Amino acid sequence: xxxxxxxxxxxxxxxxxxxxxxxxxxxxxxxxxxxxxxxxxxxxxxxxxxxxxxxxxxxxxxxxxxxxxxxxxxxxxxxxxxxxxxxxxxxxxxxxxxxxxxxxxxxxxxxxxxxxxxxxxxxxxxxxxxxxxxxxxxxxxxxxxxxxxxxxxxxxxxxxxxxxxxxxxxxxxxxxxxxxxxxxxxxxxx
Numbered sequence: 598x599x600x601x602x603x604x605x606x607x608x609x610x611x612x613x614x615x616x617x618x619x620x621x622x623x624x625x626x627x628x629x630x631x632x633x634x635x636x637x638x639x640x641x642x643x644x645x646x647x648x649x650x651x652x653x654x655x656x657x658x659x660x661x662x663x664x665x666x667x668x669x670x671x672x673x674x675x676x677x678x679x680x681x682x683x684x685x686x687x688x689x690x691x692x693x694x695x696x697x698x699x700x701x702x703x704x705x706x707x708x709x710x711x712x713x714x715x716x717x718x719x720x721x722x723x724x725x726x727x728x729x730x731x732x733x734x735x736x737x738x739x740x741x742x743x744x745x746x747x748x749x750x751x752x753x754x755x756x757x758x759x760x761x762x763x764x765x766x767x768x769x770x771x772x773x774x775x776x777x778x779x780x781x782x783x784x785x786x787x
Contacts, residue, residue, distance in 0.1 A: 602786070604629040605754045605764045607636045608684070608716055609677040611658050612776040614706040615666040616763040619779060621703060625786055629765070631691070631702055632750035633684030636762050637677065644678035644715040651676075665776055671710050678709070678717035681747070682739075686722050688750070689743035690731065697737070700729040 604620075606613040620626050647655050659673050683705050691698030704725050708714040714721050731737045757766060765773040765785065773785045 600628050600630045601768045602629045603753075603766050604631050605634050605750070605757075605759075605762055605766075606631065607634055607762045608680045608705055608709060609640065610636060610762050611662040611671065611710060612665075613763045614671070614710045615662050615669055616776045617703065617706055618669055619666065619776070620782065623779060623782060625782065626699060628786065631687075631699065632754065633680065633687050633702075633747065634751050634754040634762060635680055635684065636760070638679070638681070640677050640679040640717075642679045642682070642717040644674075644676045644717055647676040662776070670707075672713060674709055674713040678715050680716065682719065682722060683716045684750075685739045685743050685747045686726065686737065688746040689739050690726065690729075690737040692743060692746060693737055697729050697731055701725055701731075701737075704728055 604616075604626075606617060608614075617626075620629070646652075655677065656673060659671060662669065662671060687698055687702050687705070690701050705716055705722075708721065708725060709716050716722065716725075726737050754764070757764070757772075759772070759774065761774060763774075763776060767785070771785065773781065
């Protein structure tokens, strides 16, 4: 059965990371169909260090998230990676075992936003799959089906007309945009 809420999110967005952690703490993720999308598909593989104005923008985002979510474990990563490989890996795992897939999603956010790891690196993704108890040869292998799932998520997100993340939509069409306070999340799920 499909959960009544769809959450569109991108691993390289600190606001998505904060929202995911907030919803995890509120025990609401089980009511959501998590879908990874790329809000910045032009980002490089492997991740490149951000300097100058890009570095300042990244520092500003992290500082802003720290104000939005005091106490959230977050560190300034060296840059932002392309998230297509991580999204396809999440799609593969979620298709096979939702709990393992959601553990991978949380571990992947934390790998980037707490440890500064390059989540576009296949070796990092393999480690994260194994960390969650899977093996690279298991049903969590990225294949044409998981790539298609990721493409379908992206197309469905674009079809909403919403360009930002995090973005949540209920089965009734109610929308919640951005990393909002817990009270707004509770109202949305009420």
